[in-house]
């Protein structure tokens with residue numbers, strides 16, 4: 535058991551997560567922190583150029599970044615954000631960070647994704663395996679490449695690629711989320727979801743703080759991807775969240791865990 539505890543989520547949030555599979559925490563992040571995160575991801579995109587995101591996966595019509603914990607101590611505030619962690623705990627029980635990435639939907643681009651479940655996972659007999667907290671660094675609007683979700687499908691027991699003729703197509707029950715910059719979208723990552731096309735002239739930037747149940751493999755095996763300096767520098771709570779002192783799972787050691795819900799296909 536972890537010694538770290540989080541605020542108790544409201545009953546409304548717990549009910550919404552259980553029934554719909556997601557909750558929007560409206561503008562709960564301080565503006566200064568959002569501004570600092572935007573500057574930091576833009577600095578990294580500039581620095582990494584066409585290699586940005588390549589440590590995990592690159593995606594057409596988007597800019598991505600991977601392994602963010604290694605790139606600035608600022609991201610500790612993202613990974614350990616208490617309100618989001620209380621909801622992640624509700625979804626997963628005991629958990630750890632799986633990866634921290636950024637994704638920006640390019641202006642005027644066909645960056646629509648197929649509906650997918652993160653990691654291509656279905657829940658197992660113990661419950662949900664994965665949860666995602668999407669940090670809105672810009673306003674998310676129906677026009678600018680927001681997130682669409684199909685409420686309730688985290689409990690469908692089916693992957694969208696198996697249930698639908700065309701996971702790229704509009705879904706009759708989908709909802710395009712509108713959220714202001716500084717909001718968090720906490721999602722059971724078995725929920726069918728995807729980014730959509732950006733029809734505006736501005737990028738739509740987000741961070742994806744992706745968590746997995748503690749007995750599951752990390753998408754980016756933190757003990758391998760983090761530099762020795764980062765591993766020595768992080769706080770004790772962050773060390774625990776990164777599972778730096780856990781016995782690694784075989785699949786993490788052999789690197790077979792770097793899976794996306796759709797980018798491999």
Ligand SMILES: O=C(O)CCC(=O)C(=O)O
Nearest residue numbers: 637680681727728729740
């Ligand atoms: O950035 C988004 O809106 C969602 C992206 C997503 O679902 C993914 O990359 O797996």
